[in-house]
Amino acid sequence: xxGITQSPKYLFRKEGQNVTLSCEQNLNHDAMYWYRQDPxxxxxxxxxxxxxxxxxxxxxAEGYSVSREKKESFPLTVTSAQKNPTAFYLxxxxxxxxxxxxxxxxxxxxxx
Amino acid sequence: xxxxxQHPSTLSVQEGDSAVIKxxxxxxxxxxxxxxxxxxxxxxQLIIDIRSNVGEKKDQRIAVTLNKTAKHFSLHITETxxxxxxxxxxxxxxxxxARQLTFGSGTQLTVLP
Numbered sequence: 001x002x003g004i005t006q007s008p009k010y011l012f013r014k015e016g017q018n019v020t021l022s023c024e025q026n027l028n029h030d031a032m033y034w035y036r037q038d039p040x041x042x043x044x045x046x047x048x049x050x051x052x053x054x055x056x057x058x059x060x061a062e063g064y065s066v067s068r069e070k071k072e073s074f075p076l077t078v079t080s081a082q083k084n085p086t087a088f089y090l091x092x093x094x095x096x097x098x099x100x101x102x103x104x105x106x107x108x109x110x111x112x
Numbered sequence: 113x114x115x116x117x118q119h120p121s122t123l124s125v126q127e128g129d130s131a132v133i134k135x136x137x138x139x140x141x142x143x144x145x146x147x148x149x150x151x152x153x154x155x156x157q158l159i160i161d162i163r164s165n166v167g168e169k170k171d172q173r174i175a176v177t178l179n180k181t182a183k184h185f186s187l188h189i190t191e192t193x194x195x196x197x198x199x200x201x202x203x204x205x206x207x208x209x210a211r212q213l214t215f216g217s218g219t220q221l222t223v224l225p
Contacts, residue, residue, distance in 0.1 A: 103155030
């Protein structure tokens with residue numbers, strides 16, 4: 001079955017530590033996205049990539065970094081500069097900007 | 113940038129009744145309006161979408177209506193069932209290659225048996 005796989009499902013970060021969230025898709029989509037979801041709020045865009053080796057900042061990129069070296073993979077690093085990283089992180093992909101986005105089942109990040 | 117307001121934030125209905133969720137947006141150039149359903153601990157799933165050249169779209173018990181003049185669109189669920197209980201999000205996509213989806217804040221729908 002085609003889909004988006006996010007791992008791990010739960011992740012804990014210590015103070016001053018960088019952590020990387022994995023996102024892999026086998027839908028052959030060109031575009032991939034990272035969103036942050038906080039309780040009672042909508043999804044906010046962190047970074048997006050419309051093609052391999054290219055990515056753009058979203059609305060809340062500070063404290064995060066990404067790479068897009070392969071079409072199927074779009075890992076997100078939450079750096080120590082992100083002072084409030086506790087949230088539910090969602091990865092999505094689509095054929096292009098105007099096509100429906102398909103989401104993974106998320107990674108919940110907490111601070112130890 | 114785009115601003116999307118979604119109402120109500122919570123909605124409880126009796127099984128079999130209808131549910132309506134409404135979103136308003138600010139960018140008149142927005143041209144794509146999807147609705148997503150999110151179950152607890154899962155990612156959002158697209159349930160229906162509409163583009164700006166269409167006023168209404170229906171898929172079984174789910175329908176979306178769009179009023180471009182008033183800049184609002186609504187999700188209608190008829191004959192609600194307990195499995196419809198979830199958080200529903202609306203979103204809009206503006207024109208221009210740099211624009212991305214802007215999401216509403218979500219509606220927690222509870223269908224009471």
